[in-house]
Amino acid sequence: MINNTFYSQENHGPYELYDLGDFELEDGGKIPDCKLAYSTYGELNETKDNAIVVPTWFSGTSKDYETYIGEGRALNPTKYFIIAINQIGNGLSTSPHNSPTPSDFPNVRIGDDVRAQYQLITEKFGIKELALVVGASMGAQQTYEWAVRYPDMVNRAAPIAGTAKNTQHDFLFTKTLMEAITSDPGWNEGNYQSNTEVADGLKRHADIWAVMGLSTEFYQQEKWKLFGVETLDEFISGFLQPLFQMMDPNNLLAMAWKWQRGDVSRNTNGNLQEALGRIKAKMFVMPIDEDMFFPPRDCEAEQKLIPNSELRVIYSIAGHFGLFGGEGAYYHDQIDKHLNELLATSVADKVL
Amino acid sequence: MINNTFYSQENHGPYELYDLGDFELEDGGKIPDCKLAYSTYGELNETKDNAIVVPTWFSGTSKDYETYIGEGRALNPTKYFIIAINQIGNGLSTSPHNSPTPSDFPNVRIGDDVRAQYQLITEKFGIKELALVVGASMGAQQTYEWAVRYPDMVNRAAPIAGTAKNTQHDFLFTKTLMEAITSDPGWNEGNYQSNTEVADGLKRHADIWAVMGLSTEFYQQEKWKLFGVETLDEFISGFLQPLFQMMDPNNLLAMAWKWQRGDVSRNTNGNLQEALGRIKAKMFVMPIDEDMFFPPRDCEAEQKLIPNSELRVIYSIAGHFGLFGGEGAYYHDQIDKHLNELLATSVADKVL
Incomplete structure (x- = not known):
């Protein structure tokens, strides 16, 4: 355990912790008492079909999505129950710095995060389907993993500025x-x-x-x-x-380490086409035009392998860091336009 | 003096050394007995108007241009007298490692290189005009500097994959x-x-x-x-x-350090438009389409400020490292096509 006041409720809250118990990892070993930090917005409806999961990006926390969420936005908490979930290792959820052995933290994969989030969503809230999974960068990696791993549960998905299989570059x-x-x-x-x-x-x-x-x-x-x-x-x-x-x-x-190895084809013995072919969600793939490491052409190549998908390019001179939302309305209006359209699609549009 | 056999005639020759004497630097101080290493191809004609200067790129040497030069190429040694000149600091010319005080080498600027090359060209060979200056990357920085600093001397110029003023990125x-x-x-x-x-x-x-x-x-x-x-x-x-x-x-x-500060507007008190406006050479600006740090749009912005210039984009999936010529004919044929066209322009096309 290393003291670091950056990772605090004051800076990144309010958030809650859910204890997953001993959490088994894909690469072997487990995290005892693994905790996921998450923030919720809005209320889960009675039919439990208005939930949106939003996983975090590299170095980011649930707090970073605050500008994406609001009454005037696509991620509208008066309509949806939005759960922004901090990835393992990000400093709020169980991470090296808050573990008993910071220098000896086990390898965690995107698949681990998504299984952990699934446990939270199902155990804690009893949610059986998701109206949308949306996340940027490593959040996009988790979004793809959600759609491939739990195709029946994810009705819609929007990976922003990220890939399903990390590139060699x-x-x-x-x-x-x-x-x-x-x-x-x-x-x-x-x-x-x-x-x-x-x-x-x-x-x-x-x-x-x-x-x-x-x-x-x-x-x-x-x-x-x-x-x-x-x-x-x-x-x-x-x-x-x-x-x-x-x-x-x-x-x-x-x-x-986790980012480097993000790859949904781990679910299909390395066959990316098969993995992406499993996706049932209606999906908008949303790369940022000026992104220097998740360029639109890389994202488009994956999008073409996804049955019910469309490419929706986001424009930002800030490149990958456009996702910080520094451009304000210029950026968020683009995101909202696409997400509103995606959320308006009928679940019947889902691949059955 | 540090022993490093990488910088040898065996690896990078044949090259010759020209002693500039004590060479005064723009940032103050001087290099005693400053030596330029250079390789020549072909013969200087009687009217001394068939000379082509080719300055080197970051970490490169005159040897790297061998694939650019040959009878079937635009840089044809049966027609032109080609002088590939090693920039100061590159290991063949006077450089930290071969100086008496390697850890205390003075700051050298692009302008110093071009003045040093001018001294070599005029003193050693009595050359008063250059048919062409062409160079890639830091060689392009030197090419721009040549065209701005000695506008009457440079008849044609072709900066490949480089800028006149280094960008902040x-x-x-x-x-x-x-x-x-x-x-x-x-x-x-x-x-x-x-x-x-x-x-x-x-x-x-x-x-x-x-x-x-x-x-x-x-x-x-x-x-x-x-x-x-x-x-x-x-x-x-x-x-x-x-x-x-x-x-x-x-x-x-x-x-x-030199690369970071390449800027022809040092000749005009920081006015880039004025500096580039001084160029009299017919110039083809030749960025590489996939270059991640000298992107075509940055080069085009400069090209538009140059009176008698054209943008000629080179296509290479290898990005900046396309200049290594690994694509063979695919790359070199593009370079040759443009350089042949440039060399075919009449000196009368020069801005007077």
Whole structure:
């Protein structure tokens, strides 16, 4: 257990914890008393068919989806019961930093997260079908996994800026993010007392995000204001670097390892076409046009393998970090337009 | 002086050295007995108007241009006198590793390289005009600098996959390349005895190149064979990593620092439009379509400020590393087509 006040109710709440008990992992071993942190919005209706699951992205928490949710939005809590669920390792759910042995946390996979979320959804709430699963980035990986693993349960799905099977390019990118941390002598094979001992590595980690997380055009047009700052220096040293420096290095590494290996074809002995062919949900695949590591063409190649799907490209000069919603209405109105249309499709449109 | 057999006549020759004497630098200080390494192909004609200057890219040497030069090519040594000149810091010309104080090498700028090359061209060969300056990547930066600084001397110019003014995104990318090296305790502020002491940092440096140097589609289509290897692992651990691990860390840092600050508007008090407006050469601006850090749109924005210029996009799934010419005829035929057309333009087409 490493003390890190970043991961607190104050910063990321309100959220609740659900104890899954001893949770068996795909790669072997288990997490004793594995806890999922989640935030809910709205009420579950009597027929229990208005639930929406929203899984989190790399380094993000349920709090990050607050701008996606609201009365005027597609994710409308007066209509839907929205459950934003924190992935294992993100610092709110059971994670290296809050486990008894932070440097020896077991490998967790996207499939583990989705099974854990299924347990929460079914045990705690008695939900048997989901109106929608929607998530961005690693949230998209989990969305795909939900749709493939539980095809009868997921009525609609919208992976934003992410893939069903992680690409080799993306694996290498994630590797550089990990190396930025593990190359810091302060990381010490995960045996540090405080994340501040890994400040240099976390800073380099942020610097790589600065290159790949945005777009070349974001920099050409000097769009720092989308992140509430006035200069490039503030964007890097006042926003990105301190953001990642608050986080726990082992948490980031656990999520990165999982991200690298996201692959729904693990459900079908490596056959991606078969895995994606299993999806029954009506699905909108929503890549971001300027994304440097989940480019639309990679997402489109997968979309074409999904029976009842459409490609809906989101436009954001902020590239992958468009998902932070810094563009406000410009971004969220696009998301809402597509999600409203998706939510309006009849369950009868589902592949039977 | 650090012993490094990578930088040898055997590996990169034949090349010759020209001693510039004490060479004054733009940022102050000087390099005593500064030497430029260069390779020539063909013969200088009597009117001395058939010379072509080809400056090198980051980490590259004059040897890398061998595939660009030949009887069947635009850079035809039976017609032209081609001088491939190694940039200062690249390991063949005067560089940190072959200087008396490797960890204390002065800052060198693109403008210094071009002034040094001018001295070589005029003093050694008595050349007063250049039929063409062509170079890729940092070679393009030098090409732009040549055209802006010596507009009357440069008749034609072709910057391939590079910019006149380095972008902020590119600066940040280069920063991650540098941090990969400087974060290695073996680098020790430049005070190492052998590049092997910085093997980890050089490996991480290569890993970042793997992400940004190619394209997402290169990985999707598994195009390793373009680099003569059969698998992804061979591409990374058998090609990219050992390539950079042979190099000198301080050399790479000197070039990276220079690359970050490439900017022809230093000639015009920061006014890029004025600087590019000075160009008299007929110029073909030749970005690579899949380049992740010198994207065509960045190059096109500059091209539009250049009086007698055209945008000629080169297609390569290898992205920036297309310049290695791994695609053989597919790549070189494109380059030749454009360069042949450019070389066929009359000097009368030059802006007067």
